[in-house]
Amino acid sequence: MAEADDENSGMEWCFSQVKGAIDDEVAEADIISTVEFNCTGDLLATGDKGGRIVIFQQEPESKNQPQCRGEYNVYSTFQSHEPEFDYLKSLEIEEKINKIRWLPQKNAAHYLLSTNDKTIKLWKISERDKRPEGYNLKEEDGRYKDFTTIDSLQVPVFKPMDLMVEASPRRVFANAHTYHINSISVNSDNETYLSADDLRINLWHQEITDQSFNIVDIKPANMEDLTEVITAAEFHPNQCQTLLYSSSKGIIRLCDLRAAALCDQHVKLFEEPEDPNSRSFFSEIISSIADVKFSHNGRYIMTRDYLSVKIWDINMETRPIETYQVNEYLRSKLCSLYENDCIFDKFECCWSGDDSVVMTGSYNNFFRMFDRGCRHDVTLEASREHCKPQSVLKPRRVTTGGKRKKDEISVDSLDFNRKILHTAWHPLDNIIAVATTNNLFIFQDKLNQQLTN
Amino acid sequence: MEVNAEARRILAVSISKLYASRSQRGGLRLHRSLLVSLVMKSARDIYHSSAAVMEKAAAAAAEASLVSTEEAMEAMDTAEQQQQQQHQAPEKQPREDKENQSPNPQRASRKRPGKVSAVPDFLPEKRARLEPGEERHEAAVSPSSCRGTLAETLSALPLNRVVIAAF
Numbered sequence: 156m157a158e159a160d161d162e163n164s165g166m167e168w169c170f171s172q173v174k175g176a177i178d179d180e181v182a183e184a185d186i187i188s189t190v191e192f193n194c195t196g197d198l199l200a201t202g203d204k205g206g207r208i209v210i211f212q213q214e215p216e217s218k219n220q221p222q223c224r225g226e227y228n229v230y231s232t233f234q235s236h237e238p239e240f241d242y243l244k245s246l247e248i249e250e251k252i253n254k255i256r257w258l259p260q261k262n263a264a265h266y267l268l269s270t271n272d273k274t275i276k277l278w279k280i281s282e283r284d285k286r287p288e289g290y291n292l293k294e295e296d297g298r299y300k301d302f303t304t305i306d307s308l309q310v311p312v313f314k315p316m317d318l319m320v321e322a323s324p325r326r327v328f329a330n331a332h333t334y335h336i337n338s339i340s341v342n343s344d345n346e347t348y349l350s351a352d353d354l355r356i357n358l359w360h361q362e363i364t365d366q367s368f369n370i371v372d373i374k375p376a377n378m379e380d381l382t383e384v385i386t387a388a389e390f391h392p393n394q395c396q397t398l399l400y401s402s403s404k405g406i407i408r409l410c411d412l413r414a415a416a417l418c419d420q421h422v423k424l425f426e427e428p429e430d431p432n433s434r435s436f437f438s439e440i441i442s443s444i445a446d447v448k449f450s451h452n453g454r455y456i457m458t459r460d461y462l463s464v465k466i467w468d469i470n471m472e473t474r475p476i477e478t479y480q481v482n483e484y485l486r487s488k489l490c491s492l493y494e495n496d497c498i499f500d501k502f503e504c505c506w507s508g509d510d511s512v513v514m515t516g517s518y519n520n521f522f523r524m525f526d527r528g529c530r531h532d533v534t535l536e537a538s539r540e541h542c543k544p545q546s547v548l549k550p551r552r553v554t555t556g557g558k559r560k561k562d563e564i565s566v567d568s569l570d571f572n573r574k575i576l577h578t579a580w581h582p583l584d585n586i587i588a589v590a591t592t593n594n595l596f597i598f599q600d601k602l603n604q605q606l607t608n
Numbered sequence: 609m610e611v612n613a614e615a616r617r618i619l620a621v622s623i624s625k626l627y628a629s630r631s632q633r634g635g636l637r638l639h640r641s642l643l644v645s646l647v648m649k650s651a652r653d654i655y656h657s658s659a660a661v662m663e664k665a666a667a668a669a670a671e672a673s674l675v676s677t678e679e680a681m682e683a684m685d686t687a688e689q690q691q692q693q694q695h696q697a698p699e700k701q702p703r704e705d706k707e708n709q710s711p712n713p714q715r716a717s718r719k720r721p722g723k724v725s726a727v728p729d730f731l732p733e734k735r736a737r738l739e740p741g742e743e744r745h746e747a748a749v750s751p752s753s754c755r756g757t758l759a760e761t762l763s764a765l766p767l768n769r770v771v772i773a774a775f
Contacts, residue, residue, distance in 0.1 A: 246635040272634060334638055353638040384639045403639055436618055436654070439646040443639075490614070493647065494621055499640055 166512070166524075166585060167601040168535060168548045172226055174211070175594035177539070187590040189577055193257035193265065196581040199227055199588055200267060201595055202252025206236040208269060208322075210280065224586065227597055231280055233322040236271040248273050254339050256348070258361070266325070268348060272335040275350055277326035277361065285313040331357050331367045338388045344395040351388035356400060358412075370418050371400060371410065386501075387447045394453065401444035401458060407467065425456065425467050427474045437489045437498060445501035450510040451582070457513055459504040462486060464515055464525065479525040479532065482517050484555045484566045497571050505580045516575025519564065520591050521551060537575060537589045537596040547601055612662070615655035622648040 176185060184205025191200050199211040209232045214225035239248040249272055258266040264281040289311045293299055334352035341348045349370070350357050356371035371388075375381055384403045391397035396412045407425040410418035429438065441461040448457045456467040458475075462483055465475035481502075485492060492498040497518070504515040516522045517534075525532045535548045552563045559565050577590040585600030622644050629636055629644075 244635070247633055249634040251634075335634070381638075381642060384642055386639065403642060436615075436647055436650045439650075440643045443643065490618070493618070496625075499643065 166526075168587070168598045169545050169601045170542050170548065170596070171224075171544070171586070171599045172597040173539060173542050173594055174209075174227075174229075174597075181593045185593040187577060187593060187595060188251050189253065189255050190579045190588050190590045190595065191255045191257060191267075192579050192581055192588065193267075194259050194582060196583050196586070198230065198257070198265060199579070199597075200255045200257070201590065202235065202255050202269060203593075204249075204251040206234055206238070206250030206252060206271065208233055208235045208252060208255065208267075208278070210320075224584070224599055231320040231322050233278070235269045235276060235278065236274065239273070241273075253336060256339050256341050258341055259345055261345075268339050268341065270336050270339050270350065273329070273332055275328040275336070275339060275359075276324050277328070278322050279325045280320060280322050283319045283321060284315060284317075286316045287311045288314050326361070326364050328359055328364050328367070331359075337386060338400075340389040340398070342390045342395050343393050347395075349388060349390060349398060351385050351400060353384040356385065356388050356398075356418075368416075370398075370412065370416075372417065372419060386444050389447060389449055392449050392451060392453045399447060399449070399456065401447040403443040404439070405442035405444055405458075405460060407444070407447060407456060407458060409469070423469075423472050425472045425475075427465070433486075435489065437493055440493070440498050441489065446503040448504060448506060450506050451508065452510055455510065457504055457506065459502050459515055461498065461500075461502075464504055464513060466513070466527070477527060479513070479523075481515055481523050482553070484553055487555075488566065492571070495571065497574075500574060500576060502575075503577050505578050507580050508582050508584065514578050514580060514587065516578050516589070518571050518574050519569040520573045520575055521553075522575045522578060522589055535598075537591050537594075537598075539594070542596075545601075548598065611654060612658045615651040615658065618651040619648060619655070622651065 175187075176182075182205075184203060184207075186204045187201050188204055189200075189202040192198070193200070197213045199213075201209050201211075203209075210230045211227035212230035213227050216225050235252055236250040238250045240246075241248055251271055252269055253272065254268075254270050256268045258268065258277075260266075264279050267278050267280070269276050269278060288295065289309050291300075291305060291309060291311075292302075328350070332350065332352040332355065334354050336350055336352050338351040339348060340351075347358055347360055350359065350367075351371075354372065354374040355369055357367040358370045359367045371385070373383065373385065382404070383406075386401050386403055388398060388400035391399075397409065398412070398418075399407055399409045401407050405426065408421035409423035409425070411422045412418060414420065414422065429442070444458045444460055446459040449455070450457065454469055455476075456469060458465045458467065459481075462485060463481055464479045466477035466479075467475045489498060502516050504513060506513055511528050512524055512526050514522060514524045520537045521534050522537060523532060523534050534551045534553070536551050541548065549562065552560075553566060553569070554560070554563045555566050573591060575589055575591055579588045581587070587598050589596045589598065625644050626641065629641060
């Protein structure tokens with residue numbers, strides 16, 4: 156993990172790579188719906204609305220160019236989910252990949268969990284670079300030999316072949332969710348994982364597909380009394396009994412699996428009182444939590460609502476310890492954003508590897524970084540116009556006033572069709588992956604590049 | 609007044625969103641439908657409270673104008689006052705609106721309560737054409753009764769039931 160520079164007010168980010176089509180017309184199937192680094196960061200997976208998963212692998216650092224981190228190149232592409240039809244409800248089930256979660260690596264193969272609205276699948280991604288040759292009974296193309304021509308015995312041997320990466324579905328976890336799955340999270344016990352939909356959270360064993368345990372159920376007896384839904388859920392990074400889930404009311408509940416079989420009673424409840432002065436028609440919508448993440452050390456919780464990012468101390472339930480305004484300039488535009496449906500956008504957030512910086516996306520292909528230590532924040536843009544290799548990203552500013560300085564953009568000029576919903580941070584290095592509608596941008600910290608020269 | 613107009617507009621937008629979400633690929637999204645219903649509830653509450661305030665203000669203004677009118681009448685000739693009062697009395701009686709009267713008002717409505725058929729009249733009519741002989745509800749045609757009808761409709765529309773009953 157590269158050291159953070161305490162003297163600088165913030166890191167400088169350089170463009171590294173961009174993946175995806177250049178066309179302005181975006182096919183809906185190509186819209187990226189999730190991005191996830193694996194535990195070591197050498198694999199980067201993306202899922203899209205067409206149900207496909209593309210895995211990029213980081214090339215090893217070249218001895219000739221030690222100052223450059225390895226590039227990410229396509230490692231494997233496969234169709235994870237297909238569209239399905241629920242005949243009982245006469246509903247189509249989208250193939251869109253909602254979440255990807257990597258399992259910790261145990262052997263040469265890599266495993267990941269991917270989910271759409273209803274079904275979770277465990278995929279094995281393995282390499283094949285040898286194949287057996289010299290069979291006694293079969294030809295090279297697989298046809299059986301004429302037995303009468305066989306007059307000697309040979310031992311088949313493995314010979315090298317071109318690297319082939321295979322993705323095979325090892326488990327399918329289906330028919331356990333009535334509502335739309337929004338989260339999956341692998342437990343630190345390396346055996347179980349959870350899946351969450353709007354009203355329920357289920358606990359699975361990675362090997363068992365025909366049963367799961369329901370651990371949280373907030374469905375009311377009478378659906379007409381429904382006031383709150385689950386928006387995200389996650390296991391604690393190193394306490395296998397602890398999980399949390401966020402709700403549409405802006406509440407985070409921490410649960411302990413040891414307390415009861417059904418964790419409807421929370422152990423801790425994190426909620427900030429609403430400011431009565433900021434009450435509006437849309438207060439409930441903008442307070443709904445779109446994403447929740449434990450910090451890597453498990454001490455903090457980060458939540459993303461429509462306008463802000465909040466950091467909570469796991470030991471203090473009354474209010475967050477830090478609040479960062481992502482796009483407060485949108486508060487006066489909520490009515491328009493409600494009409495064009497942008498107010499329902501769910502922005503994800505992520506921690507840096509050392510938990511010192513948090514990142515989240517916004518509109519106009521902007522993304523924001525907040526350095527918790529020096530309280531410095533920056534707005535950057537993911538754009539093909541600034542994709543010269545190693546070029547440093549220039550900070551952007553959004554102005555609400557009438558006078559606009561150079562390099563500033565006014566709120567009314569923001570493009571709300573270009574948004575960054577999904578971001579990921581390398582677990583061990585300052586490399587970030589930022590997904591625009593159908594492109595994946597990879598940026599690297601410039602400072603660390605200089606240190607490795 | 610602006611709050612009132614904005615509440616109506618948000619209500620109209622919300623209802624159209626609920627209509628559109630029914631044909632969405634992947635089925636109704638519970639989270640989104642819940643949020644839309646919460647917005648509708650806020651808009652409805654604000655609309656009601658602003659409508660109540662306006663009605664009170666209108667009633668107070670009407671009472672004030674009635675008091676001043678009576679005072680002016682007392683200053684006039686007695687014979688003229690008696691003639692004006694006799695002329696005003698029949699005008700205070702409501703005119704019969706035969707055009708919009710139901711042919712059989714005693715018959716109970718066949719429509720279920722709480723369904724989206726109870727739609728505010730500022731949205732396009734979407735009900736099926738009825739065969740002759742079937743009844744309709746009393747339609748509020750005159751603009752002066754729009755607000756009253758909307759208020760009645762909104763209070764009769766349990767929002768959560770409309771949205772969540774679909775799940």
